[in-house]
Amino acid sequence: MRLLEYQAKSLFDEYGITIPKRYIANNFDAIKKGAEELGFPLVLKAQLKVGGRGKAGVIKICKKPEELKILYDDLTSKTVQGEKVKTLLMEEFAEHTNELYLSIYLNRSKRCYSIIASAEGGIEIENVGDKIILDTGIDGPTEKDLEYIASELTLNGNSKKNFIEFASRLTNLVVKKEAELAEINPIAVRNDGTLLALDGKVIIDDNAMFRHEEMNKYEDIATLEAEAKKSGFSLIELDGNIAVIGNGAGLVMSTLDILNDHGGKPACFLDVGGRATTESVLTALTLISRISKVEAILVNLFGGIVRTSVVAQAIIYAYKNNIIHVPIFARISGAESDKAKEILNGSTAKVFHSVEESIVSAVKSVG
């Protein structure tokens, strides 16, 4: 689960990582109130899950009251990579001398936590030449690790002490909240050596959420995707008109790729999981029936353990009960596939021997 900046900063605050004075606003009345509290100049930041907000022009400095309405209207009219701006974070404008970069993340390739720091904060870390990367144990960087990083950053005196404290608090957050990533870019270093987290990106391990009910309030996934999750499915809505269902994430990804190669456009990715049953296929079809742009459904089931005739019965049931109306193109491999074909004979569903055949027919049907 990726947190929005203001949510990440609430966690920072909770863990003693200093953040600028702030106000969260969803409408212009709130903006006015926020401005009264914070004073000018202030920073207006659109709260989005996508990166590159600076480049997209959704972070603005507001110098005086007269600019508030203009900037508010401008920001809330924007959509960045399909995500509409709704919530704004207002912050005091924090004077500072320089900026640092710091992140602690789960390093998949090395199977440990790693920490990255740089004296060049404020730019995307991929584009930074001079950075310090350190792999650490399963409890994240130790005091000694952080000492080393602070000296590599050529920090000294107060700012060194403050950096170590900052980073150890971030470590604490990563471990306690089970984050896959916690990134502060930039950290502002102020005249007196104190530090301030100007931005925040935190991704929490979805699989650990059962231990962190306190963060459920941050969950903001599309309704349909949330409902699918409840049924044990994984569903991702996409832009096209052919819904794709299959059993197994790899198989569905592979089906999307081949569909794409044939010029088809997927409307969704729906993995019903390794264990397809009549109920699960029926639930999947019901979910898909709610995506209005769907003109055809592509089913790719590799059976074996699941009896394909059972899947065929689910499809017939879905048509009979008006759950679905669009044609189904199915590739069902595994036990009783002949029986499955017989069951579907004469219905709006067509069963094919190979994935390719089913895809070609599905693409043809939607024109």
Place this chain on the structure above:
Amino acid sequence: MFDLFDILQGKENDRDYKKKAVIVQGITGKFGMFHTKLMMQYGSNIVAGVTPGKGGQQFNGVPVYDNVAEAVKNTGAKISIVFVPAPFFLDATKEALDNGISLLVAIPEHIPIRDSLKCLEIARTKKATIIGPNTPGIIIPNVIKLGIMPAEPFQSGSVVVFSRSGTLMYEVSHILSTSGYGQRISLGIGGDPINYTSLIECFDMIKDRPDVNSVVVVGEIGGDAEEQLAEHIISTGFNKPMVAYIAGRSAPKEKRMGHAGAIIYGSFGSAESKVNMFAKANVVVANRPAEIPILLAKKLKEKSR
């Protein structure tokens, strides 16, 4: 080096050659029961099950114990297959490895990453091997089935199949079998961000075996396991025919495509990066599963020339 075949099938003069004892943790759950039956039907030697509080019962003729210690004491098993739900997985693994299990097959998905890191550390200390998590398991056709895969797609032969995805492992093994390429072993490394036994480690277990003539890797977007393997192949000069397939070429960025591990950040984890690295390692990459046996045939032919 851990010898996977030694532990899974043993040596020819072993008393239990091709009959290695296996315990099932979580045997009385619906999923555990279902697959215990199927594994036994296949011929896997399931000797005991473990479910806390159900000790003394039997399932399908297999005694159930309250804990791993008793199950191991009574059977001498070194292999365990685990079906317990994700929140209990860490404890189940710890118990198994503390009691002498040296190969653990981790079926559950949705295991918290911190628990995974802890399991990995326990495995390192105990010098045990864990396959998975979020794996369909391991199958040596005609010898042992340790997992939730259907039996039909797999036939005995000389190809090794490694896969990050379950159903794709079945699909690809099925396509290989029907094209005349049986498998020496098919192994699911798991769909999670952390594979306790990495793709490279799996690869090293089989690369020098004379009964392996080629390798098929079924990868997917996310992480850099495939890139690491490609670099490893370049640096070790492995020269048996090898074909790869990468699922998720058309997947959008920063979306988790079903598997916890299948996610692209920036260019990290993209299919393009994997395909490019494989090309450098002289590993051909199929565009779709059906192409794999065609490419493999070509590679094998080149090799025999």
